[in-house]
Structure formats: C-alpha cells, structure tokens
Amino acid sequence: TQLLEQSPQFLSIQEGENLTVYCNSSSVFSSLQWYRQEPGEGPVLLVTVVTGGEVKKLKRLTFQFGDARKDSSLHITAAQPGDTGLYLCAGRAFDMDSNYQLIWGAGTKLIIKP
C-alpha cells in the first residue's frame, strides 16, 4: 500500500511569515500534484511536478519534487490571508492499464492571520 505522509496537518501563522509543507513517501511516484481546497468546494489543482528535482513557482508558492520522486514540498513566501485553505498533495501511481490513481496526503490546514 502506497502512503503519502503530509506535514504539518495544521499551521497557523502571521501574515508575512514563510512556511513549508512536506509530503513524504517510501514509494516512487510518476508525478505529484498539489491542490488547494476552500471550505465547501472541491480541490483545485495548483501544480503538477513530474521530473525528479523539479522546481516550479507560482507567484509566492514554490513547489519542489524530490530527486528520487518520493517527496515534495510546498513553500509559501510572505504568506497572505488569502493563502488560507486546505492544501493537499497527491501522488500519481499508475496501474497495469497505464491509468493512474491519486494517493492523497492527509492535508494541511493553513490559517494566515492578518
């Protein structure tokens, strides 16, 4: 069974601070996705990282895929109240038919206080 451990599960910080969320696994994923979910809504895809060591930036958000494609991190610089939400990582694992399932992390509830 593939597991994806996400930490921290809850984080409350002041506006302007930096933070990092981690997703770790003992399994190798073909790619890894990060989602953000607002209360009462479905998750929205932020980014997909595919290559080991890949770094992608989305404004103040920096996503990194580990060299071995077993772990990933999300770093937010100068967090804003608008960044508040549930952040989910999901690793893609392919089955025999070349279709993939998403292995989900537990989620990180992020609160940015003004």
Added chain:
Amino acid sequence: GAVVSQHPSWVICKSGTSVKIECRSLDFQATTMFWYRQFPKQSLMLMATSNEGSKATYEQGVEKDKFLINHASLTLSTLTVTSAHPEDSSFYICSARRIGGLAGTYNEQFFGPGTRLTVL
C-alpha cells in the same frame, strides 16, 4: 475548459431515504470518473472508480449496495446513497479524468465542487 459540475451542491434528507448525486463533465468526455468522500478537515478518501459502460470498482470497505454508481454516458456519473443514515453525512466529491493530446500527452483529473449531504 475541463469543467466538472455536481448537482445538488447540498442536500438534506431524512434517515432511510435515498439520495442521488450527479457528476457531469461539461466540456470533455470522461470514460472514467471517481467518487470521493471527505470528512471535515480531512483529506479525500476514494470510494470508487466509475467506468463508462461497465461496473464501478469499489475501494475496500465501501459498500457497493449502499453507494450505487452508474456511469451511463461519457459525461455523466451518478452516485446514489441508498437508505441513508446520519453516519453517511459527509462531503462527496467527484472527479473526471480527461485523456487526450498526442499519444495521451495529458491525463488529468478535474474535480467537481462537491455535494454536502446531511442526513437527519
């Protein structure tokens, strides 16, 4: 493009009744759709994989007779919660897989907005 809708967005029902939730891919065809359940402040839990024209594949521990899935067309999958009980109250989210491009260069899941089910 790649929009997935769910209907209803929220529903309240009495214990013992059945509730149907629809998931539609609005601008693409989806041979595969997924149904998830999410409890407050928790991650998504995959319930079943819905394949157009065939039976759904249920995850371990999910009762197929309680959560009926029908995927009769390439743009619609339905989840029916039969004989609902208060413990079935949850946030149900569907996603649809879009495959396309040259040699299947993209293979993405797009999520619906979710349906909040409350069983009294």
